[in-house]
Amino acid sequence: MSTLIEAVDLKQHYPVRQGLLGRQTAAVKAVDGVNLRIHRGEVLGLVGESGSGKSTLGRNLMMMERPTSGAVLYEGSDLAGRSHKALHPYRRKMQMVFQDPFSSLNPRMTVEDSLTMPLRFHQPELSAAQRRDAAAETLERVGLPRSMITRYPHEFSGGQRQRIGIARGLIVRPEFMVADEPVSALDVSVQAQVLNLFSEIRESLGLTLLFVTHDLAVVGHIADRVAVMYLGQIMEIAPTRALFTAPKHPYTETLLSAAPQPTVGARGARIPMKGEPPSPLSPPSGCVFRTRCSHATPECDAAHPELRSRAPGHLSACIRDDISLVPAVSDRPTSPRRKQSA
Amino acid sequence: MTTPSSSTTDPVLSVRDLTIRFKARGRETPVVHGIDFDIHGGETLALVGESGSGKSVTSFALMRLLPDARHCTIEGQVNIGGVNLLELTERKMTSVRGPKIAMIFQEPLTSLNPVHRVGDQIAEAIRYHRKMTRAQIRDRVLELLTLVGIPDPERRMSAYPGAMSGGMRQRVVIAMALALEPDLLIADEPTTALDVTVQAQILELLRDIQNRTGMAMLFITHDFGVVAEIADRVMVMYSGRIVEEGRLEDVLTQPRMPYTQGLLSSVPRLEDAGLRTGALGTIEGFVPTAGNLPDGCSFHPRCPHARPGVCDTAMPALEPHGRPDHPVRCLRIEDIAASDMEDLSV
Amino acid sequence: MSAISDAPARRPSPLRVFTGPRMRKFMRHRLAMLGLIMIVGLTLTCFFGPYLLPYDELYIDLRARFSPPLTENHILGTDPLGRDIAARLFSAGQISLTVGFTAMVLSTLIGTVIGLVAGYFGGWTRTGLMRIVDAFLSFPSIFLMLTLAAFLQPSPTMITLIIAVTSWMEVARIVEAEVRGQASRDFTAAARMIGAPHWWIMLREILPNVTGPIIVAATLTVARAILLEAYISFLGYGIQPPLPSWGNMLNNAQQYLESAPWLAIVPGVAITMAVTSFNFIGDGLRDALDARSVK
Ligand SMILES: Nc1ncnc2c1ncn2[C@@H]1O[C@H](COP(=O)(O)OP(=O)(O)OP(=O)(O)O)[C@@H](O)[C@H]1O
Ligand SMILES: Nc1ncnc2c1ncn2[C@@H]1O[C@H](COP(=O)(O)OP(=O)(O)OP(=O)(O)O)[C@@H](O)[C@H]1O
Ligand code: SF4
Ligand SMILES: [Mg+2]
Ligand SMILES: [Mg+2]
Numbered sequence: 001m002s003t004l005i006e007a008v009d010l011k012q013h014y015p016v017r018q019g020l021l022g023r024q025t026a027a028v029k030a031v032d033g034v035n036l037r038i039h040r041g042e043v044l045g046l047v048g049e050s051g052s053g054k055s056t057l058g059r060n061l062m063m064m065e066r067p068t069s070g071a072v073l074y075e076g077s078d079l080a081g082r083s084h085k086a087l088h089p090y091r092r093k094m095q096m097v098f099q100d101p102f103s104s105l106n107p108r109m110t111v112e113d114s115l116t117m118p119l120r121f122h123q124p125e126l127s128a129a130q131r132r133d134a135a136a137e138t139l140e141r142v143g144l145p146r147s148m149i150t151r152y153p154h155e156f157s158g159g160q161r162q163r164i165g166i167a168r169g170l171i172v173r174p175e176f177m178v179a180d181e182p183v184s185a186l187d188v189s190v191q192a193q194v195l196n197l198f199s200e201i202r203e204s205l206g207l208t209l210l211f212v213t214h215d216l217a218v219v220g221h222i223a224d225r226v227a228v229m230y231l232g233q234i235m236e237i238a239p240t241r242a243l244f245t246a247p248k249h250p251y252t253e254t255l256l257s258a259a260p261q262p263t264v265g266a267r268g269a270r271i272p273m274k275g276e277p278p279s280p281l282s283p284p285s286g287c288v289f290r291t292r293c294s295h296a297t298p299e300c301d302a303a304h305p306e307l308r309s310r311a312p313g314h315l316s317a318c319i320r321d322d323i324s325l326v327p328a329v330s331d332r333p334t335s336p337r338r339k340q341s342a
Numbered sequence: 343m344t345t346p347s348s349s350t351t352d353p354v355l356s357v358r359d360l361t362i363r364f365k366a367r368g369r370e371t372p373v374v375h376g377i378d379f380d381i382h383g384g385e386t387l388a389l390v391g392e393s394g395s396g397k398s399v400t401s402f403a404l405m406r407l408l409p410d411a412r413h414c415t416i417e418g419q420v421n422i423g424g425v426n427l428l429e430l431t432e433r434k435m436t437s438v439r440g441p442k443i444a445m446i447f448q449e450p451l452t453s454l455n456p457v458h459r460v461g462d463q464i465a466e467a468i469r470y471h472r473k474m475t476r477a478q479i480r481d482r483v484l485e486l487l488t489l490v491g492i493p494d495p496e497r498r499m500s501a502y503p504g505a506m507s508g509g510m511r512q513r514v515v516i517a518m519a520l521a522l523e524p525d526l527l528i529a530d531e532p533t534t535a536l537d538v539t540v541q542a543q544i545l546e547l548l549r550d551i552q553n554r555t556g557m558a559m560l561f562i563t564h565d566f567g568v569v570a571e572i573a574d575r576v577m578v579m580y581s582g583r584i585v586e587e588g589r590l591e592d593v594l595t596q597p598r599m600p601y602t603q604g605l606l607s608s609v610p611r612l613e614d615a616g617l618r619t620g621a622l623g624t625i626e627g628f629v630p631t632a633g634n635l636p637d638g639c640s641f642h643p644r645c646p647h648a649r650p651g652v653c654d655t656a657m658p659a660l661e662p663h664g665r666p667d668h669p670v671r672c673l674r675i676e677d678i679a680a681s682d683m684e685d686l687s688v
Numbered sequence: 689m690s691a692i693s694d695a696p697a698r699r700p701s702p703l704r705v706f707t708g709p710r711m712r713k714f715m716r717h718r719l720a721m722l723g724l725i726m727i728v729g730l731t732l733t734c735f736f737g738p739y740l741l742p743y744d745e746l747y748i749d750l751r752a753r754f755s756p757p758l759t760e761n762h763i764l765g766t767d768p769l770g771r772d773i774a775a776r777l778f779s780a781g782q783i784s785l786t787v788g789f790t791a792m793v794l795s796t797l798i799g800t801v802i803g804l805v806a807g808y809f810g811g812w813t814r815t816g817l818m819r820i821v822d823a824f825l826s827f828p829s830i831f832l833m834l835t836l837a838a839f840l841q842p843s844p845t846m847i848t849l850i851i852a853v854t855s856w857m858e859v860a861r862i863v864e865a866e867v868r869g870q871a872s873r874d875f876t877a878a879a880r881m882i883g884a885p886h887w888w889i890m891l892r893e894i895l896p897n898v899t900g901p902i903i904v905a906a907t908l909t910v911a912r913a914i915l916l917e918a919y920i921s922f923l924g925y926g927i928q929p930p931l932p933s934w935g936n937m938l939n940n941a942q943q944y945l946e947s948a949p950w951l952a953i954v955p956g957v958a959i960t961m962a963v964t965s966f967n968f969i970g971d972g973l974r975d976a977l978d979a980r981s982v983k
């Protein structure tokens with residue numbers, strides 16, 4: 001599989017100014033040395049707790065924000081050093097879907113205006129009628145009737161707005177899409193519709209997707225591979241099934257064991273998360289997870305664990321190879337569950 | 343976990359025919375339509391439903407926190423200890439909130455006052471209701487902070503909410519709610535804004551406290567995962583009505599109402615992670631807006647089992663249909679049960 | 689998707705600010721409606737009234753000096769030179785209202801552009817521009833205006849410009865705050881992502897979302913501008929006689945306050961009416977357009 005987009009030692013530090021003179025006293029290391037490859041055509045899930053830097057990483061890959069240092073390689077060519085103008089051709093190839101269905105659409109623009117807007121800048125040769133056609137087609141693509149094209153966002157429900165947001169991303173036929181918590185604001189039944197839509201479009205359009213979420217069940221459902229982030233760093237990357245059945249990093253273990261499951265008898269044995277989340281202004285020395293890790297040893301204070309290969313395609317940033325971790329699910333075929341005929 | 347000794351003891355809370363209507367522009371919009379339920383001591387009843395189904399409005403009504411009579415009318419009975427709260431004066435009600443019934447809200451950020459120290463905020467709740475000396479109150483605050491698992495409570499007492507993480511703040515909110523040892527704790531999505539790791543801790547904490555104090559709990563959520571973690575019994579709400587009620591394992595494993603079935607099939611399962619199990623089950627259409635409910639069963643426009651001429655004519659009642667501990671509101675329940683049997687035999 | 693109704697879509701109106709619940713809300717605002725009626729009446733009277741009068745504003749009739757209101761054809765009386773006050777009031781109103789409106793348009797333009805740029809770009813751009821706003825605000829504007837008026841040829845155009853230059857800061861502040869909020873919303877990020885140029889995002893994406901507050905600020909600015917014009921003219925630095933303006937009519941009336949009070953009362957009432965009307969309308973618009981108050 002070829003790499004479509006790659007982050008190389010990517011860092012995004014936000015200066016924090018304090019005091020009368022507004023001197024820079026510290027920095028939030030929102031993304032701190034991330035190395036990540038996203039293969040063409042795959043769905044990479046990105047999970048982690050609030051503040052771990054998932055959105056920031058997504059924005060960096062999209063060049064919505066220039067990273068403090070490091071490179072973003074799109075098909076091998078670096079985007080981070082490019083001028084605003086030189087980025088323009090890439091803008092069409094990379095699109096984003098946002099979390100909040102209420103703020104991601106302009107309330108004063110009709111669906112048509114929102115959808116045709118990207119075409120104005122990327123396919124100026126199209127006539128207004130052609131743009132309109134393309135918009136109507138894309139709207140149908142995401143499961144909304146053409147006739148709704150003249151409506152305003154406030155006339156739609158949250159799930160419908162999210163579909164429109166996806167349509168706006170799709171209209172320029174991107175290769176790569178970042179979806180930042182696209183279903184977090186939705187009710188379960190609506191969430192299922194939008195997830196199905198994502199599965200369907202990535203299949204039929206061959207889209208490469210970075211799917212950011214904090215919901216492990218959602219990521220398990222949609223992703224081919226999953227990256228786990230903590231305090232700006234990637235702790236573990238693995239094929240989805242491997243991550244859930246044989247986690248190699250203590251943080252993944254803890255996170256998975258905390259996920260609530262709608263099954264009777266799931267209640268109970270937890271790997272407790274120790275202590276409190278460290279301030280992003282002063283992350284722990286050594287392994288950033290060591291203050292909360294139940295497997296930490298004195299070596300962890302000094303170590304700077306790098307992502308290492310632990311199994312085929314399975315990377316973990318933990319120095320301890322000797323521990324065996326509790327998986328979230330055992331690797332036996334599950335009983336087929338009842339599906340509602342739709 | 344204590345199992346409810348249902349019929350033998352009197353319930354802590356008994357709600358009868360609770361109806362809530364909002365008034366706006368001269369129109370009354372019913373939002374909750376005559377719901378009934380009981381909660382016993384030591385028991386957790388989960389109220390599940392999608393956004394707008396009326397969960398929060400119900401809980402606010404129990405606490406009498408809804409807008410005044412000009413903007414909304416509440417009918418029915420909310421009985422706690424033989425008293426109907428809906429008939430109390432506002433003054434009497436203040437003495438009920440706290441010792442009898444307490445509530446935790448969804449937003450840990452907004453339920454604490456940012457300009458007061460957390461210790462003082464908890465102390466305030468105690469001072470109002472109990473005659474205690476300063477030292478006694480201080481001890482009680484320390485005890486509560488320890489109970490909710492706040493490390494170093496002596497120091498944390500004098501911290502401001504802004505200096506605490508979301509999880510710690512929610513613990514403080516829980517400590518405040520528990521300050522007067524309420525018989526009933528209402529928790530309205532107390533973990534929705536929190537990370538899963540923190541959520542797991544808070545749920546564990548609530549279970550633990552319940553085991554120790556034997557309080558009853560009404561737990562509102564839209565997450566079936568959380569329901570499985572905390573509930574003894576489950577009530578599913580749709581458009582202001584209870585559509586199914588039963589013991590946790592019954593509702594999760596043998597949902598009877600097509601709506602509950604649809605909801606459960608739309609939840610991605612952790613055990614299927616990475617298996618590419620195909621499309622999730624969905625429920626077509628949208629939750630109808632209050633005041634625009636369809637005729638007949640409110641769910642029929644979205645229901646895969648709906649029959650014209652049957653489901654759009656009469657509102658089904660919440661009835662046992664052969665299983666007294668698992669009533670359901672559906673007109674075609676017998677037919678659906680039969681077709682399910684066929685499915686299984688295939 | 690059978691889920692969504694295929695009902696014919698509602699026709700979008702280009703002036704959506706003024707349709708539906710907002711319009712109704714505005715109409716329910718009694719004072720605002722009163723203000724609107726008064727201002728429309730006043731404007732129509734000032735611009736069409738002169739055609740119904742037998743005299744023009746410069747016609748001097750020395751035999752009819754100091755006629756009190758309702759004498760013969762002089763409904764509002766005459767001034768010390770025997771000129772018809774109604775005629776003078778109307779033509780003064782034309783000038784005063786025009787100056788007020790034009791000053792409002794100019795200052796709203798300046799304020800909107802500065803607020804838009806400052807709010808959208810943020811950072812140093814914002815800091816720099818808002819410092820300028822603060823500087824203008826901290827300078828006593830009446831003093832600035834009088835200084836300017838004393839040095840420059842006081843024609844109506846000049847007065848308009850002077851008022852505009854000293855009253856755009858309010859608008860700039862309001863627009864800046866609103867734009868800052870809009871610029872942080874995801875749809876702005878989406879437009880940036882697509883590579884839309886800054887000017888496009890500012891004008892097409894953000895500006896339509898801040899029209900409400902701009903309209904409110906503009907309405908209140910008219911009131912202010914009319915008052916300011918009256919003020920400078922009253923002090924003698926504004927519109928110069930024989931051209932009438934409400935302000936210089938008041939100025940002329942000063943010496944005769946006891947003998948011919950109507951000379952002061954008539955333009956005074958006109959100014960008060962215009963200013964309060966615009967203030968009422970502004971209040972009504974603020975209530976109606978406030979996003980938070982409309983579901
Ligand atoms: N523009 C910014 N300026 C300063 N700090 C920022 C900025 N954006 C993000 N941060 C900080 O960077 C860290 C990572 O934030 P980010 O939004 O990427 O986290 P996240 O993983 O997406 O969290 P969530 O799940 O809450 O969305 C946080 O500590 C956040 O406060
Ligand atoms: N003060 C109010 N005035 C009028 N209608 C209201 C008011 N509060 C709530 N409603 C309506 O009552 C219905 C139920 O709202 P409620 O907040 O109880 O939903 P919920 O089930 O708690 O949803 P969520 O999961 O989003 O919290 C909604 O249709 C809502 O619009
Ligand atoms: S390196 Fe040490 S502290 Fe970090 S995760 Fe591994 S065991 Fe825990
Ligand atoms: Mg985020
Ligand atoms: Mg609610």
